[in-house]
Amino acid sequence: MDLADVVPPYVAKPLELRPFRAVMLAPGRVGDPASARALARPYRDVAARLRQWIAQGRATADTAPAVYLHEYTAGGLTVRGLVGALEMSQRAETMADRAVWPHEAIHVERAGELADRMFQMDLNPAPILLVHHGDPELRALISDVSRTEPDWRYLDRTGQRQRIWAIRDEDVLARIGGLLADARLLLADGHHRYAAYLRLQEEHSGTPWDAGLAMLVDQDDTPLFLGAIHRTLPGTTLHDLAEAARAAGADVTVHPRQRALSALDSTHLVLTDGAEWHTVSPGRLDREAAVSWLHDHVLPRLPRPVDRIEHHHNVEEALTASSPTSPAVLLPSPDFEQVRALVESGGLLPEKATSFQPKPSLGVLMRPMTDA
Template sequence: MDFATDVPPYVAKPLELLPFRALMLAPNHVGDPASARALARPYRDVAARLTTWIAQGRAVADTAPALYVHEYTAAGLTVRGLVGALGMSRRTSSRADRAVWPHEEIHPEQAGELADRMHQMDLNPAPILLVHHGEPELRDVLADVTRGRPDWRYLDRSGQRQRIWAVRDPEALARIGTLLSETRCLIADGHHRYAAYLRLQQEHPGTAWDAGLAMLVDQVDTPLFLGAIHRTLPGTTLAALVEAAREAGAEVTTHGRRRALSALDSTHLVLTDGQSWHTVSPVNLDRAAAVSWLHERVLPRLGTPLMRIEHHHNVEDALAATSASSPAVLLPSPDFEQVRALVESGGLLPEKATSFQPKPSLGALMRPMTDG
């Protein structure tokens, strides 16, 4: 099985989120799947394609560099974050000095492909998502910004409501910089793009590639929802999974579908082939994430090594892919504090362990390398 095997370097404090000159798709193109063709192959033509879109009114470039307060609402959940160019040039191995904390391993070849793609595009097409516990004073600064009229406000094609404020005042920018300097943040989404940013910075030091586009969300103020990513396991059987779970020290109980699904919580997993249903209660799961227990204790005990794992962001999709030859493991949602404590103690979660939602629509804020 093709496991993720690499942990990218850690960016060192002080955390820097720098102004940039944003490129944005026009409101009626943000969140439109058809707009993805502007960022499609051949990637070397993307910059010229976006220039044409600007001339046609399908995209707009901001007039001057700024930090952006970006607030979006999807399915009744509002997320607000600070978007800027994340400084990538300083590295550290010291835990005390780390500003950005990955919580998953990555595939180096995938990160390399993303780096090559962004370099050809001459663009950061979307921000990685970072989460932190912000200082109350920083929340006050951002609240002052959002009391003003947004520079952009619209409902995009996907149904997300977007509000964006450009922050250019030198005093406000300096204050934000000071308040962010000691921040420790967790990567919520974009581990491979983060690794690609690091590679591009290393290959092109002293250029715009010294930074990469990021959105920093205060998990205390407007938290992202942290959900589970479920698994289906082609090539094994439900019986083999049940036996491996018991060998790992878990209590496995047979239930009907409804009762099994209702038992899915922080201390239980569910195994099913679509016909039979089992709840799994590992020992001491309160001290470890369920997904880590699965990968570290259960999957190695399967008699036949897995060739691949398929990932699903909701129970319905996982069950739709479930069969006798591809049983499902339904996982509980991880706890943010548990994830943060694990990472800051030196641990990591398996690949695709967490799903932070909702993510902003594509095209709301992009960073060209000629952002001036």
């Protein structure tokens, strides 16, 4: 298996979120699959393509730099956060200095490909998502902004409802900066883009690449939903998987489908090949995440290494992909506090361990380097 095994460097405090002049796709094009053409190969033509789209009214460039408050609603969940250019040039030397905490390792080659792509595009096409427990004063400030009339409001092509405020007042920006300076942010989504930002900063120090586009979400204000990413394991069998779980000290019980699925909770996993169903109780999930227990204690005990690990963001998708030669492992949703505590104690989760949802539609806020 080709496993991610490199932890990207940690950005150091004080955290700084700079204003930038956003480029935005026109409301009717946000979330439209056809709009992806604006960001498609050849990547070196993307900057000119976006300028053409702006001239045609298919995109727009803001009039002046801002830190943006972006609120989006999808599937009944509302998320809002501050979007800005995150300063990346300072590296933490101690755990106490760390401002941004990745919770997964990355593939260096993939991060390099993303860095090359962004450099050719001259663009940060989408923000990474950072989650934290915000300062109450900052939460109140954001709440005050959200009660004013937004600068942009629309329903996009995916059904997400977008509201965006451009924050330009220097006093408000200074207050935001002071309240964020000591923040500790969990990297929720975009580990490879984050690593690409760091590589671009190192290669182009002293330029706009010293920063990368980021959205900061307060989990105490509008929390992102934290879901599991399930697995199917081509190259093994349900029997071997169940025996490996037993060898790792878990109780493994055969159940009918419905009872097994109803047992999927914070203390149980479910194994199935589509015909048989097993519930697994490791008895140690109060001390480690289920996905870590699977990777650290079960997979190494299989008689043959799995060919690869396939990832699925919902149970139905995993069950559809399961078979006698590719059993599924259904995992419970991780807990945000558990993930944060693990990471801040120096640990990591396996690759694709968490799914923070919902994510914003592509094209709402982009950061060009030519006017960063």
